[in-house]
Amino acid sequence: MTTRRRKQLHIGLAAYGTGWDLRAWRLPEANNHGLIDPSVITDIARIAERGKLDYIFAGSSLASDADSLQRIHRWDTSVFAGYAAAVTRNVGFLVSVNSSFEHPFTVARQVATLDNFSRGRVALNVVFGIDRSGHPELNYEGENLPDEQSKYVRAREFTVALNQLLHSWDRDFVLDDKEGGTLVRPGSWHTIDFRGEFFNVRGPLNAPPPVQQQIANVHVGMSPESLDYGADLAHVRFSPYFGLEIGREHYRSHKQRVSDRGRDPEAFKIIPGITPFVGGTLREAREKFREVQAFQVTTQLPAAYSRAFGLNLREINESERVLDVIDTDTIGADSLKQLVSDQAHRTSRLAGQERTADDDARWLRDVVIPTLGEDLTLADLYRFTLSNRYSQGAVVGDAATIATWLETHLEEEALDGIQIFPPYHRGPADAFVDQVVPELQRRGIFRTEYEHDTLAETLGIAADARIPKPASSTQSEHSDEQAEQDAA
Template sequence: MAQAPKHLKIGVFLAGTGHHVASWRHPHAQTNGSMNLAYFQQLAKTAERGKLDMLFLADSLSISPDSHPNVLARFEPFTLLTALAAVTSKIGLAATASTTYSEPFHIARQFASLDHLSNGRAAWNVVTSSIESTALNFSGEKHPEHSLRYQRAEEFVEVVKGLWDSWEDDALIRHQESGVFFDPAKLHELQHHGEFFSVRGPLNVARPPQGHPVIIQAGSSEPGQHLAARTAEVIFTAQNNLPDAQAFYQSVKTKVVSYGRSPDEVSIMPGIFPILGDTEEAAEAKFQELQELILPSVGLKILSSYLGGFDLTPYPLDGPLPDIDIPETNAVKSRFELVLNLARREKLTIRQLYQYIAGSRGHHIFVGTPAQLASKMEEWVLQGGCDGFNLMPPLLPEGLDVFVDQVVPLLQQHGLFRTEYEGNTLREHLGLQRPANRYMSQQNVSI
C-alpha cells in the first residue's frame, strides 16, 4: 500500500507591514499595521482560511531609534494572540517569550491561560535575549553571557513544563453534593530547587488543553541545536539552499534521536521570504520595487553593521565598496568576509550591496511564480531539507493573500497540504502527542 505523501507544516510569521525592511513604504502597506488590531485579525483569518498550522509573533524587550518600524511600537504578544484567538478557531498561536528577563511562574501561567482561552492552540517560542541593551530595561548591570543564558533557558523550560503538570487532567472534580472541589492527590507542588530558580508551585491554572503548549526553538548554534533537540517540538531556522538545509536537518534529527526521541517529534521549519508574481519577470519587478524603497541611510546603516561599523557615508552610493581591512579579532569576521567577497565577485555598487543584504536580512529569498514556489517547497520537504516552512511575507497583507489563494491550492492538489483541519489543537495539526502528566506516569509505574 502506498504511503500517504508527507504533509507540509506551514506557519506564517506576522510582522507589522511585512518582512522586507522597506515594506512600510510600499503603497499597499498598512503603515500602522504593528498597532492595528483589525489588520491583525484579518491576517489571522486569512491564515486560517489557508489552513495554515500556526501564526507566529516575534518579540523584543528593548528598542532604539534605529529599530525596524515593525518593532518600534507594537502589541505585546500574549494580549495580541488572545485577541486573535477570539476571531479564529483552529489556527495555532505562537508567541516568543524570553527566558532571560522573566520568571517561569509568569510565563507558565500566561501560556497555560492562552492555551485554555484558545482551546489548545498555544505555542511558546523559547528564546534568550541576545541584545545587550535589554538589560538596561530590567535593572540589570550586565547582560548574562551566551552559555549562561542557555543554561538558564534550559532550566526555565523544565520549570515551566513542571508547572503545567501541577494539576492532573482530572484533578478538578467540582462535586457540589460532597463539597469536594478537587482531588488533593492530583494537585502537585513542583518543589523545584535548581541552579537558577526555586519554584514551589503549584500553578494556579488548570492543566492546559494540550497538556503542554507546543515548544518552539530557533537555535542554530551548537548549544542551541542541542537544547532544541532535547526540548523543542518545532525548530525555526534560516537556510538559504537545499544542501545546507539537508545538512542541518540531518544534524538536528540525529541529535533528537540521540536524546531518545523520535525524529517525528520535532518539525524543522526554515523561514522563507517569498516574492510572488504571475510571471518570473513580474515577481522580479515586485522585488525591485521593494528594494528601491530602502532609504540609503537605512541601507548603509545595516550594511555598515556587517562591516564592523565601517562608515560608508562618504562614498558614492553607485560606486564600488572602498578597500576595508578585516580586523583579525572581529567577532563577526566570517560575515564580514562574506560581504566583501560578494561585493568583489559580483562587482556590486554600495547601493546594490545594501539592497542585497538589507532586503531580507539574510533570510531565504524566493522570487518566482506560485507554481515555482509550490514545487520548491515540495522539493525541500521530499528531499529531506525540512518538514515545512515558516513564511515571512515581505509585504503584508498581500504576500499572505497571494500565498493562501495561489500557493496553498497547488500544495493541496499535490496532496502535500491539508484541505481541512483534521483536529482542533495545534498539537493535532503538527501530529504531536499530548504529553502525559509527569505525576500520573509515576503512579502508573508504581502500580
Template sequence: MPRKRQMKLSAYLVGTGMHAASWRLEGANPGASIDIDYYRRLAQTAERGKFDIAFLADSLAINEQSHPNILNRFEPITLIAALAGATSRIGLVATASTSYIEPFNLARLFMSVDHISKGRAGWNIVTTRDLSGNTARNFGKEAHLELEHRYRRAGEFVDVVRGLWDSWEDDAFLFDKAGGRFFDPNKMHRIRHKGEFFAVEGPLNIARSPQGHPVLVQAGNSGPGQAFAAKVGEVIFAIKYNFEDARAFYREFKQKVAAAGRNPDDVYILQGISPVIGATEEEARAKRKELEALLPEETIIGFLADYFKEVDFSRFTADTTAREAGLDTIQAANPDYRKHQPVIARENPTLREIYSLIIGSFSGDSFVGTPEKIASSLEKWFLEGAADGFMLMAPALPEGLEVFVDRVVPLLQERGLFRSEYEGRTLREHLGLPIPVNRHAAGSPV
C-alpha cells in the same frame, strides 16, 4: 495504513511585512503593527489557508536602526490571546524570553492563552539576542547574559515551566457539588524546585489545557542553542538560503535530536522563506525591485554599521560587494552572523542583498517567481530532506500572505503535499504531536 507525510506551514506575522521598506508601499498601513483589526485579518487569512501556525516574534529593546515594524508593536502573548477570539483552528505561537521573566509568570501566561484558545497555543522559546545593546538596561541590569549562561538558565527555566504545567492531574478538579469537593488534593502537586537559577514552590494556579502543554518552538543557531533545541524543541525554526545548506542542517539536526534521546519524527523543522510571487517571473522580479528601491541607502549602511561594529562602512555604498567590504572573511563579534557568513562568502552579494538576508526579507532566486515555481521549490525541499515545512516570512503583508494562500496553497493541495481541511482542533493535533503525559499520573515515565 500510516497517513501520508504532509508539510507544515506557519505564517510569520509582522506588521506590513519582513521587508524594511514594506510600510512605504502604496496602500500599506504604516501603523499596522498596533492595529488589532489588521492582525485579526492576517490570522484569519492564514486560517483560511489551513496553516498550522500564526507566529508572532518579539524583541525587548529597540534602537534607531531597528526594523520599522518592531519599533511600535504589540506584546505577543497579549496579541495571541486576542487572536484566539478571532480564529477557531489555527495554532497561535508567541515569542517569550527565558532571560527576562520568571518561570511562574510565563507558565501561567501561556497556559492561560492555551485555555482561551482551547489548546492552540505555542511558546517560541528565546534567550534574547541583544542586537540593540539596550536589553539588559531595560530590566535594571548592567550587562546581557553570555550565550552559554543564557542557555543553562533556559534549560532550567523550561524544566520548571513544564513542571508547573503538570501541577494538576487531568482529573484533579472534581466539581462535586453534592459532596462539597471542588478538587482532589492528592492530584495537586507542588514542584518545590531549587536549582542554579530558580527556586519555585508551585503549584500553578491553572489546570492543564486540552493539549496538555503548549507546543514548544525553538530557533537556536549557536552550538548551545542547537543543543538546547534538540533537547526541548518540538518545532524548529531555521533559515537557510539554499537547498544544499537546508538539507545538511536538516540531516545534522535530526541526528542531534536522536542523540538527545528523542524521536526525530516528533520534531519538525520549518525553513523560513520570503517568497516574492508574481503572475510571471518578470512581475515577481519587478515586485522585488520596487521594494529594494524604496530602501534608502542610509538605512542599509546604518543598519550594517550597527550590526558590524568592527567595520567602518563610511566608505561603502549599498552596491559594494561583500568581498570589497571584507564581510566574506570577517570574524564578526555578532554571533548571529555565523549563520549568514557561509552563503555570503560563497555568493559575494552586495551590501543591499546582505541587509535583506540578515533581516530575513529575501530567500534567493528559487523563491522569486510564479506560484508554480514557488510550489515546486517547496515540494523539492520537503520531499528531498531539507524541511518538514515552512515559515512564510512574506516581504510585504497582507499581499504576500494572501497571494500565497490563494495561489500557492491550492497547488500544494493538488499535489497531495498539504491538507485541504483541518482534521483536529488543537495545535498538537494539527502537527501530529502527542499530548505530554502528566509526570504525576499513574504510569508516567517521568
C-alpha cells in the same frame, strides 16, 4: 491498493505590524497601520485560517530601539494571541517568550490560560537572547539576569520549571461533589519544588492545566549550546535558510542530534523562514522584489566591490550582469562578507564548523540567482547581500514556481515546513494563501481542511516523555481539608 499519502508541509505565518521587510513599507500599496491598529494583526490571523495554515507567529521584542522598525510598537504576544484566538477557530498561535527576562510561573499562567481559552491552539517560541541591539537588559536593571554564558543554564531551568508547572494539576481535578461539599479532588495538585541557580519555584500552578498534553516548544539559535537545548527540550526548530544543499546538511545534523538523545527525529520538525514575493508571473514577482530592493541605496557599492572582488567600478557599471563580471566558481570564503563590510552577511555553516570557500559560491548559486535570475546585476547582488532580513530566504516567483520550490525542499529533506514572513501588509500573505496554497493542495502536500483539534497534533509532535514533567506526584504537606479550602 491504497496510495500512500505524501509527506505534508507545515506552514506558519508571521504577523508584524508593517510586514517583515525593512523597506517594503514604503510601497504605495503597503498598509502600515498595524503599528497602531490591532485589527490589522487579527486580519492576518483570518488570512492564515483561510489558508488552513498551522499557526500564526507573533514575534516579541523587549528592547527599546526607536531607530529599528522591527523593535518599535510590538504587541505583547500573549495578549495578541488571546485576542486573535477569539476571532478564529482552528489556526494555532506561536507565542514568543524570553527566558533571560521572564519568569516561568508567570509564563505558565499565560500559556495555560491561552491554551484553555483557545481550546488547545498554543505553542511557545522560547528565546534567550540578551545581546541584541536596543539593550533590553537596560529595561530590566536590578533583575537577576544571566550573562552570555549563563543564559543557557537559565533557559534550561526556565523550560523545565515551566513544563512542570503546566502539569502540576491532574486533569480530573474538578470533583464538583455538591452533596459531599468537595469541589476539588483531594490529591489532584502537586508541588514541583524546583530549585535552580536562577529560579526557585514551589508550585503548583494556580491555573488549570492546558488542554494539550504537550505545549510545542519552537527553538531558534545557531550556537552549540543553543542547538543542544533544542535537541533536548524543543519540538520544532525554526532554522535560517541558506539554500537547498546546506539545508540538507542542517536537516540531517539536527535530526541526528535529536536521535542521539533517544527522541524520535520524525516528531522533531525543521521549519526555516522564507520571505515570499508571489506574482501572477515570474517576471511580475521579480519586478515587485526589485521595486522593494531599489529602496536600498548603493552609494557604497563601488568601494564594496573593490574590497570584495578587486573590481574597479569606475570602469564597470553597476548594471552589469554578475555572471559577466565575476567568476562564481572562484569566489573566496569571505567575499560576500567583505562585500557588505561584515555588517549583514550571515554564516551558513553548522555550529562549530569553519566557513569554506564554497559557502558563498553555493549561496550565490542556490539562493541569489534563482531569486533574481541569471540577469542578476552587481547592484542587485549588493542590495540582496546587504539585506539581512533575507536570511529568511526570499523566494520569488509565480504560484507554480514557489510550490515547486517547496515541494523540492520537502522531498529532498531540507525542511519539514516553512514559516512565511510577508514583506508587507496587505497583499503578500493573501497571494500566498490564494495562489500558492491551492497549488500545494493539488500536489497533495498540504491539507485541504484542518484535521486535528490541537496545534500539537497539527504539528505532528507526540507527547514526549523526555520533556520534564513534575519530579514527584507527592501532594504538598497541606492536609486534604486545607487543600480544599485553599483551592476554593
